[in-house]
Amino acid sequence: INKPFVYTVVVTNKGDVALDDVSVSDKAPENVLFLDADKGTVAKDQKSWNLTIKSLAPGQSITVKITAKVTKAVKGLKNTACVNAPITEENPDDCDDATIDTPEPKPVLACTGLDVKTISRTEFKFTATREVKNAEYITTRFEIRNAKGEVVATVANVDGAINYTQNNPGTYSVRATIVAKVNGETKTVTSDNCVKQFTVAKPPVETHPAVKIDKKVNGQEHVTVDINKPFTYTITVTNTGDVDLKNVVVTDKPQDGITLVSVAGNLGEIKNNAWIYTIPELKKGTNNAKTFTLTAVVKKYVAGKLVNNACVDAPAVPNGGNPSDDCDDATIDVTKPVVETPGVDIEKYVVLPNGGNAETMPVKVGETFKYRIVVTNTGNTDLKNVVVTDKAPAGVVLLDASAGQVAANGQTWSATTNIAKGKSVTFTLTAKVTVESDSALVNTACVDAPSVPNQNGNNNDACDTANVTTPKTPVEEVVRACNTQTGKIEFVKKGQENVAPYTSDLSKCQVKMCEVPGKEHLPANSPNCKEDEKMCTIDGKEHLPANDPACKEDEQPAEDETPVELPRTGLSGTVVGLISLGATTAAAAYAVAGRRNN
Template sequence: MRDLLKKIISFAKNHPVIISSILVSVFVPLVYTLAYGPNRNTYTVAKPADHIVFNSIVDNPTLGGNEQDFVGIREVGTSNAWSNSVQAKPGKEYYVRMYVHNNAASNLKLVAQNVVAKLNVPTNTAKSITLQGQVSASNATPATVWDEATLKSDRDFNLAYVAGSATYTSNKLNGVALPDSIVTNTGAKLGYDKLDGNIPGCFEYSGYVTLKVKPQFAPEEKSDIALSKKVRNKTNGEKAWNEIVNAKSGDTVQFQIEAKNNGSATIDNMVLRDILPNGLEYVAGTTKLYNKANNGLKVSDNLVADSGINVGSYGPNANVFVRFDAKVSENQKLPKCGENTLTNLAQASNQKIVQNDTASVKVNKTCETPKPSTYKCESLSIKPIRKTSGFDTTQNKPFGTETFEFDTKYSLQNTEFVGVKYVIKNSKGETVIEKTVNNGSKLTVEISIAGKYTVTSTVLSKDGQNSAQNCEKHFEVKNQEKPSISIRKTVNNQKNITVEAEKEFNYELLVTNNGNVDLRDIVVSDKAPANITFISADRGTLLNNNLTYKIANLKVGESQIITIKAKATAVGISSRNIACVNTPVIPGDNDGCDSANIEVPKKDTPPAPKQPELPSELPKTGADNLLEIIGLSSVVLATSYYVASRKLLK
């Protein structure tokens, strides 16, 4: 091992460059990561330093934690939090703040001497610039502490110190000016109640250095395109280029597009495009390119397509020309009669900006004098098609829906038919239907509210509209509903039967919708007559010998049957049982009733018992008979005595 150590020491002595490189590779990233230094002992509020040392307390509540991180930046004019990294913006200034605190315990009364603050403002140009703030004292250990903060941008910039902006603030000094030497190796002397370089140990003697820096950006290159569009009549042999020319149907005109780079940055992939108006037709194969490298190079016909053509890259003040021919359309294809101004639009783009310019061709279109147009509504007819039924739940009443077909006869000359407009109004003059038929003259509508109506038809043409008195009709929608309901009552499926008392029998109630509208909320009621008891029912509710049953909905022709089990409780009776039905769809109460009858006969009376016949002669009075009478009397007397004794005992 000793031999190995000797070899290592010998290697280090003979190869110092290699050893220093290794040390730099190990320690430099660590220092960069920390962004403050030097590496030193740290303290807390509860246990401050026993000697003079600056910015080493790690739980400073005023600074928000670690005093080693004592340099911060924020934009001037904002209340943003102090940060170690801020985005630099053109035209803005930024405060740089340094916290200064002698961490020696107050009871030691240790005063730091020759306290100086420095801020290293780099002069290089980059996208990221780091500022380093330092606080030094001649009797501090370590003598100097430092921290860093960074300004960044996506563009290159450099930093300038704003002269005269440095100040120092403590409990005794309120923003006192510091010399501009703070951004030099000399630095600026600080203090507590005056700038004498002396700062006692404790929080109450701490302070802040504040100054301004300003990022400076190089002028940003700008892209700008100047576009010019000209035209000349090639058929007439014109040489000069103009913004507008006169031509006739069939003439050939030539357009020229000039695009120039008016910016400070090179324009790559400049695209030119031309949009021809209706009345001008591109002549295929006539597009040619003129620039520094080409003099009339034939290029793609895509100039007049959506994609345009890529004419290459152009530096500041460089330009390019594109020329092509177009033919004025035949007379009948021109947009309108009389003078037409056909404006041609050119576009130049570099994917960021688009410039437009135009040139025009004036051409006259000869048209025949149009014949006067006529359009007239001749007649209106109404044809009922069908009637349907329904129930208006909001009005709680039935309604009749009727379908009508309206047809208008009209005449048109020298104009184009557009359609027929129908307007239907109610008796109050309110429009309930307004519809235009564009593909004919007939309109079919359904109207579900009864009342009197007026329909008006108007013929629409390209040149105007017309309605006449005979194109207005009146019609009426009536309620066609006939609701009806019936109830049929039977007993054991008969109208009249004879039953025995206390023996069960059945009443049947048949409820039928025999109208032409669906019914709702139908109430069936049946009250048992005297001497009849309702035992049970397969529908509804029995209460106090009364049946009540509600049918929510009953469609047209639909029926429901209710069966009631009952019995008679007396004999010798004739009982008529009445059931009724009622629905709110039909006005009034008890929209239908029906009855069924039962007879309960009396039972046969058994014959009365016969009275015993008296003997034809008195009994004999003999000794035997006398003894029998006496014996019987004794028995009767003994029995009476026993009964009396029992009552007394009670």
């Protein structure tokens, strides 16, 4: 383990043609790292190696040595290398593997020593040392025997050290035994180095009265509490002397801001936010300690650390003139109330083809696209019944949405959701552009959360826009070109005038063009290639040709003459006018037909 070894990779061209760009690769198995290679490249993470052979002749072999190490014990660990030549059909073309094992580790289990430290006349600390390799350590067991060889105590501790108290005077022995699991079996081991003697001396005749007090809040020296949420103080009074004590007075006076509520068992009295209790008799020893539990509360926020001090005073314990024999405190601080500041924001985008976001994007008429709306809770409290709305601009119709409801007319969309603080909700709307527009089509999405105060009397808390533009539909430009197959001049798309069978050389069609101003696009032999006929300029007869016999001023009858029949010129003019109009229409139709044919 962790010692270098070598994998050998031999690549051979077994074909009858040279192979180019042959790729050889090897991926390290689990618990194996590649250190180096005489050819190719080892990856930075030491998990793979690769080599590209530029050319490999038929029958040629290339040998590579890869130095590696195994980091953990393994058995039958297989490593596979593969080769691939682009010219061949298989991928990879061939693979081969090699297998490694590591030696079975030899377990080591020993108890190497035992230290006995005297803390007091009756208290001792036993510390055992051990050596455990290739085995699973479980615990250290201490066995204490008296002078008769009788077992008086057995204590186990995973840390290999214990504090032991023995009040009976005499000589004792302690033996440490190491417990471990070797190859799946639980084994124990001890040694002569792990056996020691210790002596508990007889107590002195002189007495030493003493008392100790210990205070915790919620089981700790310091905690953080919430306003109006009860918490507990635990006060433990122990007679640490060698004589029983009587009339031991215990008091507790918290700092302002802490209110004592009750004491378990109704022991003592709480008065003026102070607790006092007298223990009639407190026997010596930790087993006889008295524990009191007080419930307290903080009713309003107070900054900083609040101290609660408890004290004990036993008449028999000398205190050097101090008011108490021992005191201990526990401290708290108060969770500062959080002022709820709800907030919400909205961002709107047009979704790009690659899935990204854009403020503006061109969209063709009739093409579908997507809007993305992201609503974020920017406050410090959860939001409920958040309403998100979107109104499509003229020229855009909403088709579908990832959530919420699109109106039947496709003009509006809305959704209602809940958003946890610090979280965002994303909606996707599918839309389509229906008309071409000279200006951007601006779409506005808004959000309104009931718990968020609107700014400046707005109905919504926040709004954002995204725009689409409609590219102009290109107008195809046409030019005249000679069709060499038909011998006629035709209109074609610009850029196609010299693409067979067309040529921009109009002379190839040998057609003379009309020279009449405004009719140059017509062939010279077109019936419409002539000056437009001049029309009559007399009021009421403008529809007649100028050379029409009726194009003259009507004769005025004598004032005393009464006409006996209607003038015939009116009817004749009408007929001529209709004929002229028909001729004009026919000429126009002929001109159109001529343009189509020419």
